[in-house]
Amino acid sequence: MSRLFHRGQILHFLGDPSQGAEESYEYFPDGGLLIDDGKVIAVDHASVLLSSLPRNTEIREHPSALLVPGFIDTHIHYPQMDIIGAHGEQLLEWLDKYVFPTEAQFGDFAHAQAVAKRFLAELLRNGTTTALVFGTVHPESVDAFFGEAEALNLRMIAGKVMMDRNAPEFLRDTAASSYTQSKALIERWHGKGRLRYAVTPRFAPTSTPEQLKAAGRLLREHPGVYLHTHMSENLNEIAWVEELFPHLDHYLHSYDDAGLLGRRSVFAHCVHLSEAEWQRMAETQSNIAFCPTSNLFLGSGLFPLAKAESCGVHAGLGTDIGAGTSFSLLETMDEAYKVQQLQGHSLTPFKSFYLATLGGARALDLEAQLGNFLPGKEADFLVLDLAATPLLKQRMAHCENLFETLFVLSTLGDDRCIRETWIMGDCKYQRDTAADCTMQHDQQSQQSQERQTTQSAAQQGE
CATH class of the missing domain: 2.30.40.10 (Urease, subunit C, domain 1)
Structure with missing residues (x-):
């Protein structure tokens, strides 16, 4: 270069x-x-x-x-790209009606690869250079995503969804299989180039305590990987967690009990945390993805950014595609401003741009690599x-x-x-020559796929 x-x-x-x-x-x-x-x-x-x-x-x-x-998106689902703007439901109904049927297709590597390619092109078109990304329950979804991200030399964090209950049978794994598959993906992708892995239980209602503990085991065995999940997005969701974990004090306790809190743990939403949960988030240096667009779209509530500031909890912005309705972090800043206005808190544009850059890097424990222009940064x-x-x-x-x-x-x-x-x-x-950039990406992606095929054939021959 x-x-x-x-x-x-x-x-x-x-x-x-x-x-x-x-x-x-x-x-x-x-x-x-x-x-x-x-x-x-x-x-x-x-x-x-x-x-x-x-x-x-x-x-x-x-x-x-x-x-x-570059903008940093701290929470987004690449498999949900094709259901962005799906009308008329709140969180739990929206998952059943739109998300689960769409995610069922990602056991097909070719399909996952095609969506990943379009997804990453859309990120670049919107100025997002790093993201924390949900795959699906299928390992193929992660292999396809990381292959495309590697071809573009992107710093991306992603993981396979762990989900062994309260979901359609065709999308469920088990505590044992989710551990084994996630471990293999970590060994294959974590630390490869600019790629990092995130252990990814969807949220507490769709994981048994045994699976959450398996997620905790992965974190202990592989220092440096991330934890990425959802928490306290919707009031009905919170009530559901109370039914499923009646012996625990609050929603966060379901993750804490499994050893999932820490400096590289990112919890999307956190709209309705109790005082005890805020305190525990701060104590463990856990982080929040603030997703104003999707919170408004699903009618989930208003994230209290001022509370996060007062507690010293790092937060970054998340578009949360596909409940979020725009890949643009500029448009997400606009929604974040309105969410704070409704709570009597004025979000300055300096804070907005901080959240999309250095704030996002801090929430992802990437401040040493990204977020500003200090010498030595990427x-x-x-x-x-x-x-x-x-x-x-x-x-x-x-x-x-x-x-x-x-x-x-x-x-x-x-x-x-x-x-x-x-x-x-x-x-x-480049906005004015986007077609040329797309062609270059296709060539890089083809080269990456050929390398993976060669490596796979070599491994099978060993």
């Missing part, structure tokens, strides 16, 4: 704006971002860096644009077009400071604002 110097407006975060806004970010109205071999070398005012650039450095100018770290970043639509261009002309610019981006912005998406210093998506 060649050395590149990107020049334009640049913004990144050094801390949580709720802990002190002025010290939490760096903004360079005419900035420079020096990238070499997929890593950040330096970020500063362009005038500071230009005088000392190494010879033969290529310079890219980005007019009318803002460069920010060079995943976006070029946001500040004049992507006539309305946005007109509105930006009236913005008097960075606060207003970011707020307009987070309320009027969508996928059209993503001019370019860069992965490890390579441009993987």
Whole structure:
């Protein structure tokens, strides 16, 4: 990879704006971002860096644009891509009516691979460079997803769903088979390139205590893997958990009892936590995926972000496709603002962009690798077009400071604002030449599939 110097407006975060806004970010109205071999070398005012650039450095100018770290989606379901926008149910009914029939198809590797390819293309088109992703109960769904992500050199975290009760028989595994299959997937994919594995019980109602304990065993045996599940999204769901686990104190206890809490544990939603649950989340450094779009779509409730802040619990943004209705984290910021407004809490645009970048990295324990432009970080970043639509261009002309610019981006912005998406210093998506990028991905995916086939044949011959 060649050395590149990107020049334009640049913004990144050094801390949580709720802990002190002025010290939490760096903004360079005419900035420079020096990238070499997929890593950040330096970020500063362009005038500071230009005088000392190494010879033969290529310079890219980005007019009318803002460069920010790549967006991080802390909760999303790739198999649900084809049921996005399904009408008219709340959580439990929605699962039965739409989700389970759709997920049944992912035992077919070719089908899973085709969806994974479209899914990752959509992420890049929306500026999402890292995500924590649900597969299905089928190992094939994870193999297909990771194969496609590897071809694009993406930092992705994913796992096979563990689900041995309260689901259709065609989607159930067992405590023993879920352990064995997950272990094999961990050994095959965790730490391969930029890929990481997440142990993934769907949620407490669809896992027996024995299966949850098997998930805990996987975490103990494989330090560094993640735990990804749902919790306290819906009031009927919470009541159901109380029936299924009558001997436990609260919903979180069902996971705590199995050893599933910790620094790399991410719980989606957490809309209705009790005081004891908040305290235990903080004690164990467990994390939350705040999914405002899907919470509104399914009528689940309003996530109390201010409570998470006061308890010191890390939170990132999640689109939660397919209950969420947009892949865009810009549109998710817009919904997050409204959710907080309804609770009398004003979400600043600085906090919104923090949640989508450094906040997401912290929630995924990836702050050492991602989230801002400190030297040595992986060079995943976006070029946001500040004049992507006539309305946005007109509105930006009236913005008097960075606060207003970011707020307009987070309320009027969508996928059209993503001019370019860069992965490890390579441009993987350009809005105006998207067809060319898709063709390149197809070629990389074919090469990856051929490598996997060769490796599989070699292993069978051993």
